[in-house]
Amino acid sequence: MTHETIQQKLFALYDGPLSEQERKLVEGHLAQCPSCRKAIAQWKAVSARLFPPQTFSEAAEDFFVSKVMTRVRISTLEAGKFAWGVILRWALPLVGSAVLAGWAFFSVLPDTSFYSAPSADAAFSSYSSYASASGNGMMQASYSPDEIAP
Amino acid sequence: MRQYHKKVMGYCLSMLQNHTEAEEAAQDIFVKAYRSLPKFKGNSTFSTWLYRITTNHCLDVLRKRNRRKTYSLDALVEEEGDSVHRLFSSNPVAAAQMENRDLAGKILSTLPEDYRIILTLREADGLEYQEIAETLDCSLDAVKGRLSRARKQLQENLRHFLRENDVYKEE
Ligand SMILES: [Zn+2]
Numbered sequence: 417m418t419h420e421t422i423q424q425k426l427f428a429l430y431d432g433p434l435s436e437q438e439r440k441l442v443e444g445h446l447a448q449c450p451s452c453r454k455a456i457a458q459w460k461a462v463s464a465r466l467f468p469p470q471t472f473s474e475a476a477e478d479f480f481v482s483k484v485m486t487r488v489r490i491s492t493l494e495a496g497k498f499a500w501g502v503i504l505r506w507a508l509p510l511v512g513s514a515v516l517a518g519w520a521f522f523s524v525l526p527d528t529s530f531y532s533a534p535s536a537d538a539a540f541s542s543y544s545s546y547a548s549a550s551g552n553g554m555m556q557a558s559y560s561p562d563e564i565a566p
Numbered sequence: 567m568r569q570y571h572k573k574v575m576g577y578c579l580s581m582l583q584n585h586t587e588a589e590e591a592a593q594d595i596f597v598k599a600y601r602s603l604p605k606f607k608g609n610s611t612f613s614t615w616l617y618r619i620t621t622n623h624c625l626d627v628l629r630k631r632n633r634r635k636t637y638s639l640d641a642l643v644e645e646e647g648d649s650v651h652r653l654f655s656s657n658p659v660a661a662a663q664m665e666n667r668d669l670a671g672k673i674l675s676t677l678p679e680d681y682r683i684i685l686t687l688r689e690a691d692g693l694e695y696q697e698i699a700e701t702l703d704c705s706l707d708a709v710k711g712r713l714s715r716a717r718k719q720l721q722e723n724l725r726h727f728l729r730e731n732d733v734y735k736e737e
Pocket residue numbers: 419422445449450451452453
């Protein structure tokens with residue numbers, strides 16, 4: 417194996433496990449090649465300074481966790497508000513138009529319908545006036561109090 | 567949540583280079599994750615899923631602030647040269663100090679975004695190639711290639727400081 421190919425394997429060894437055979441090869445080369453030893457040592461020095469281990473006090477972590485949980489709770493509440501917004505935006509017009517349709521049904525249609533109380537009254541009074549004018553004896557005998565009186 | 571806090575914070579810090587912004591981003595990410603938890607199907611591991619949310623969120627933040635340009639290599643050498651020298655000649659333990667973390671962020675911001683992402687996933691969070699591939703939705707070969715180019719470029723950017731500081735020989 418050439419020095420070049422070893423150089424590529426060098427970092428593979430640094431980053432993680434290699435196969436037993438490859439590891440032996442790289443380690444064997446490292447033992448006798450100062451330039452490769454220097455390359456890996458230099459990288460270790462760079463990494464140690466640019467990526468130092470993170471340490472956080474327990475208090476700092478507690479603080480962080482509580483801040484996140486508060487924000488999660490607030491965002492859940494906001495999600496609730498959002499649902500109400502949806503209800504207001506969609507359900508309210510729906511209910512509104514249903515009420516409007518109902519009003520239209522009961523106030524416009526009844527002019528031609530016998531369900532409406534005033535027109536039923538009118539129909540009844542027109543019928544009774546017709547009955548009395550036509551002098552229907554049966555109707556008058558059975559239903560008119562004027563005829564029963566002597 | 568604690569278990570992931572450190573990882574997400576570390577990722578955000580090295581992507582955003584600013585503690586306040588990183589913490590804000592980490593909060594946003596956890597809130598987002600909580601709310602989209604029902605969408606988590608379990609066809610990737612939870613941490614891969616969380617890293618994916620984190621990656622996208624950090625990229626969003628970076629895009630929104632693009633008026634604030636990333637640190638150029640020239641500016642780094644000119645303005646922060648002494649600090650970088652000090653960082654590399656000091657004990658690596660000192661790197662954990664706040665001002666050195668900010669400096670590390672500036673150094674990393676001299677790299678293209680995708681290099682910064684892959685280096686952070688590998689070096690800071692210790693993800694394996696396969697996990698990185700899942701997080702970034704690319705092939706294993708792409709991960710290896712990009713990682714190797716990112717390392718090369720970073721060392722190239724730092725060559726000025728690395729040549730004069732031979733501390734790495736002792737480590
Ligand atoms: Zn070699």
